[in-house]
Amino acid sequence: MKGYRGYIFSRKINGNFIPQRVQNLVIRDFALKKKIFFKLSSTEYNMENCYIMLNSLIKDINKIDGIIFYSIEMLADDKKKTLKLIDFFIKKKKTIFFAVEELKLSSKNDLKKIKEILLIKKFYMRDIDFKLQ
Amino acid sequence: MFQYYSSNELKIINKFEKDGFLIFNLDKQKIKKIRNLVNSQIFKIFKKNKIKIKNEHKLDILNKFHLYIKTSELNNFRLNIYNNLNKKKDFLETYFKVSKKELEVICGNELAMQRKINLSIQIPKDDSSLLPVHSDVWSGCSPFEVVVWIPLVNCSKTKSMFILPKQENEKYYKKFYKNKNSNDLYNSIKKKTKWINIKFGQGLIFTHQLMHGNLVNETKETRWSFNCRFKSLMSPYDKKDIAETFLPISIRPATRFGMNYEEPQT
Numbered sequence: 001m002k003g004y005r006g007y008i009f010s011r012k013i014n015g016n017f018i019p020q021r022v023q024n025l026v027i028r029d030f031a032l033k034k035k036i037f038f039k040l041s042s043t044e045y046n047m048e049n050c051y052i053m054l055n056s057l058i059k060d061i062n063k064i065d066g067i068i069f070y071s072i073e074m075l076a077d078d079k080k081k082t083l084k085l086i087d088f089f090i091k092k093k094k095t096i097f098f099a100v101e102e103l104k105l106s107s108k109n110d111l112k113k114i115k116e117i118l119l120i121k122k123f124y125m126r127d128i129d130f131k132l133q
Numbered sequence: 134m135f136q137y138y139s140s141n142e143l144k145i146i147n148k149f150e151k152d153g154f155l156i157f158n159l160d161k162q163k164i165k166k167i168r169n170l171v172n173s174q175i176f177k178i179f180k181k182n183k184i185k186i187k188n189e190h191k192l193d194i195l196n197k198f199h200l201y202i203k204t205s206e207l208n209n210f211r212l213n214i215y216n217n218l219n220k221k222k223d224f225l226e227t228y229f230k231v232s233k234k235e236l237e238v239i240c241g242n243e244l245a246m247q248r249k250i251n252l253s254i255q256i257p258k259d260d261s262s263l264l265p266v267h268s269d270v271w272s273g274c275s276p277f278e279v280v281v282w283i284p285l286v287n288c289s290k291t292k293s294m295f296i297l298p299k300q301e302n303e304k305y306y307k308k309f310y311k312n313k314n315s316n317d318l319y320n321s322i323k324k325k326t327k328w329i330n331i332k333f334g335q336g337l338i339f340t341h342q343l344m345h346g347n348l349v350n351e352t353k354e355t356r357w358s359f360n361c362r363f364k365s366l367m368s369p370y371d372k373k374d375i376a377e378t379f380l381p382i383s384i385r386p387a388t389r390f391g392m393n394y395e396e397p398q399t
Contacts, residue, residue, distance in 0.1 A: 018135070031300075055297070071377075072376050084252065098376075100377055101376040101377050103249075115378075116381065116384065116389075116392075117375055117376045117381070120245075120366065120367070120375050120381060120392070121374070121375055121392070121394050122366045122392075123367065123391070124366070124368065124369065124370060125367055125368055125369050126369055127369050129369070133262040
């Protein structure tokens with residue numbers, strides 16, 4: 001068993017600042033519940049649209065079974081970039097988990113579902129749409 | 134505005150818009166299938182824990198459940214069944230299908246469903262599982278959601294739940310802050326609340342904007358009920374977001390095309 005690497009942000013996630021300690025707690029709890037061997041988390045840099053740490057995991061791909069993202073919201077920054085990386089992990093038969101949403105991604109079909117959820121998040125109506133101008 | 138509803142749809146819509154809730158008949162076979170699933174889970178856990186059920190209670194174990202379990206063990210028992218049921222492949226689908234017709238009239242035909250169906254067990258005289266009067270919107274649910282509440286036993290009076298019907302709800306919302314706590318709030322509305330009288334084989338859909346809750350079950354039977362939230366897929370979400378709390382269960386092709394549309398590149 002190689003184990004799963006956690007992946008957290010040091011920048012805001014969907015406009016919210018979530019302490020790294022809290023992100024790690026959620027990932028650790030998820031791993032415990034799913035009986036997954038959890039290796040410490042990689043922390044992405046603060047700069048917007050920066051995925052250097054996620055890219056670095058590609059280098060170590062043979063040393064892990066997959067990655068546990070704190071949340072699906074982390075994909076929303078630069079969707080094209082992150083989804084391309086995720087596609088790469090799937091091709092290498094690795095599994096991605098999203099701890100907050102308890103979602104698993106290990107196939108093209110899973111990726112399609114995740115993309116759809118991201119699109120729904122992008123397009124669903126906001127309360128403001130209902131307020132009279 | 135044009136509204137091309139059938140007379141059956143209008144019946145559902147008018148009733149729901151008037152009261153904010155609707156009691157309807159479920160598909161008998163499907164709801165019996167769900168009840169059998171729960172019964173078999175209870176028997177399995179009882180067997181594991183060497184709890185013997187009297188013969189005369191075997192066919193009515195849900196109502197008689199409190200005779201076999203201590204209040205202190207109740208939540209673990211409930212969570213055990215809740216987890217096992219929600220792991221079953223077609224449990225959520227069956228739950229949706231028993232209320233599909235009414236849900237689609239009330240919410241639309243592109244829906245998001247809560248990822249797990251909640252289970253509530255109210256044994257007589259137990260105050261550990263009480264839900265004081267509340268609206269789910271006050272704790273972060275979107276007002277666009279509805280709850281499908283399905284009992285596995287006949288429910289009335291304190292074995293059931295109460296709702297403040299829509300017309301009254303609007304009045305009390307206006308003077309909400311006159312109340313200091315939920316007890317005050319309940320006392321101010323209690324004469325106007327309606328206790329849901331519902332039989333096994335029926336379901337209740339209500340908007341959780343309406344104040345609702347329960348009291349200590351003063352009857353001699355245990356209440357078993359499920360509840361699950363649904364909403365129109367593209368309507369606003371609040372703290373309970375898509376993915377984390379809800380998952381899409383129906384996305385129509387036109388929406389898929391729309392979401393994937395990209396402008397021609399220049």
